[in-house]
Amino acid sequence: MGLNYKESGVDIDAGKKAVDLMKKDVESTHGPEVLSSLGGFGGLFQLDLSEYREAVLVSGTDGVGTKLKLAFKLDKHDSIGIDLVAMSVNDILAQGAKPLFFLDYLATGKLEPEKTAQIVRGIAAGCKEAGASLIGGETAEMAGFYQEGEYDLAGFAVGIVEKSKIITGEKIKAGNLIIGLASNGLHSNGFTLARAALFDKADYDYQAKLPGLENNLGEEMLKPTRIYVKPVLSILKDYHSSVNGIAHITGGGLVENIIRILPEDLAAAIDLSKWDKANIFEIIQEAGKIEDLEMLKTFNMGIGMVLIIEPRQKKEIMAKLKAKGESPYLIGEIEKAKDYGMKIEIPGEILEMG
CATH class of the missing domain: 3.90.650.10 (PurM-like C-terminal domain)
Known part of the structure; x- marks a missing residue:
C-alpha cells in the first residue's frame, strides 16, 4: 500500500464531519438574501439596494491574536468566534456601515471536528448579534505547521453604507x-x-x-x-x-x-x-x-x-x-x-x- 493523504496528516473525512457538525449553526445566520449553501466554492449574497442612492461597500479583516493562547490553555472554544466577528464588524461600523456578511478562515495542524464546530458556533453567534450572514469560510488542516491542539483564526466582514453617510471624522470640531x-x-x-x-x-x-x-x-x-x-x-x-x-x-x-x-x-x-x-x-x-x-x-x-x-x-x-x-x-x-x-x-x- 502506498502512502495516503490521511497517513501524511490530512483527514478528509474529519473535514466532512466538521462541516456536518457546523452546518446548522451556519445556516441559522442566513436570511433570504443568502443564495448559497455550505460547501459551495463561493458564498452568494443578493444585495438589496432599494434603500440606497449611492451604496458603498465597506470591508474589514482581523484575527483574535494571542487571546487564542487562553482558549488553548483552558480548552474553551465556544466564545472565541464571537471575538473574531467583533473585531471586524466593529471596525466597519466605525465608518457607519451595516454588516452584511462574514467569512472565516480556520487553520490547524490536526482537524478535530467537535472543536471546530464549537469555534464556528461562536462565529455564528457573533454574526447573529451583528446582523450579518455567515456565508462561507475555509477550514485548513496543515499537518506539522501548528503545535498540537492549536489553531489560528481570521475573519472578513463586508458591510454597506450610503455614500453621503460615511463617517470619516472630518466633521469633528472643537466642542464636540x-x-x-x-x-x-x-x-x-x-x-x-x-x-x-x-x-x-x-x-x-x-x-x-x-x-x-x-x-x-x-x-x-x-x-x-x-x-x-x-x-x-x-x-x-x-x-x-x-x-x-x-x-x-x-x-x-x-x-x-x-x-x-x-x-x-x-x-x-x-x-x-x-x-x-x-x-x-x-x-x-x-x-x-x-x-x-x-x-x-x-x-x-x-x-x-x-x-x-x-x-x-x-x-x-x-x-x-x-x-x-x-x-x-x-x-x-x-x-x-x-x-x-x-x-x-x-x-x-x-x-x-x-
Whole structure:
C-alpha cells in the first residue's frame, strides 16, 4: 500500500464531519438574501439596494491574536468566534456601515471536528448579534505547521453604507463631546502584555480567584469582545447628523484609536474618572508594574467604542444608548490642538501625548 493523504496528516473525512457538525449553526445566520449553501466554492449574497442612492461597500479583516493562547490553555472554544466577528464588524461600523456578511478562515495542524464546530458556533453567534450572514469560510488542516491542539483564526466582514453617510471624522470640531461605550474587559487586544504581567511576572494561575473578579482569572480574560453594531446603528438612524466620528478601541488603546480619526488641528481631552473600569485592568497594571501611559496605549481601559457627537442631542443619544442596553459615559471633549493630540486626566496627573 502506498502512502495516503490521511497517513501524511490530512483527514478528509474529519473535514466532512466538521462541516456536518457546523452546518446548522451556519445556516441559522442566513436570511433570504443568502443564495448559497455550505460547501459551495463561493458564498452568494443578493444585495438589496432599494434603500440606497449611492451604496458603498465597506470591508474589514482581523484575527483574535494571542487571546487564542487562553482558549488553548483552558480548552474553551465556544466564545472565541464571537471575538473574531467583533473585531471586524466593529471596525466597519466605525465608518457607519451595516454588516452584511462574514467569512472565516480556520487553520490547524490536526482537524478535530467537535472543536471546530464549537469555534464556528461562536462565529455564528457573533454574526447573529451583528446582523450579518455567515456565508462561507475555509477550514485548513496543515499537518506539522501548528503545535498540537492549536489553531489560528481570521475573519472578513463586508458591510454597506450610503455614500453621503460615511463617517470619516472630518466633521469633528472643537466642542464636540466624547461618549464612551463600556467594554467587556480586555476584548481582544493587549494579551501579550497581559499574559507577561499576569503569568510570567506575577506567576498567577489561570484558575486563580482574585478579588474583584466575577470568574477565575482565565475565564475573566476570555470574556468575548462586545459587538456594538445594533445600538450604534440605531443611533445613526435617528441622530446621524450629530455623530461626527466613531472609533473602535482596539490595538493602540484609547490613545491611538481616537487620535487616528481627529483632524490635525484638534485634540481629545479625556477624563479617566468618568467611567467604571473593570478590575482586570488594575490587576494587570499592578502585576506588571506597568506605567499609566503604557496601559492607555495597550488596553481599552473599559471603553470599547467611542462616539464623537454634537452637544445639541447629547441627552437623546445617551438615553437611547441606555435603552438599547449600553452603558454610555461622557468621557471627554474635543478641543483645539496645542502641542498634543490627546490629553488624559488621571487623578493627580495629566498626560499629554500624540
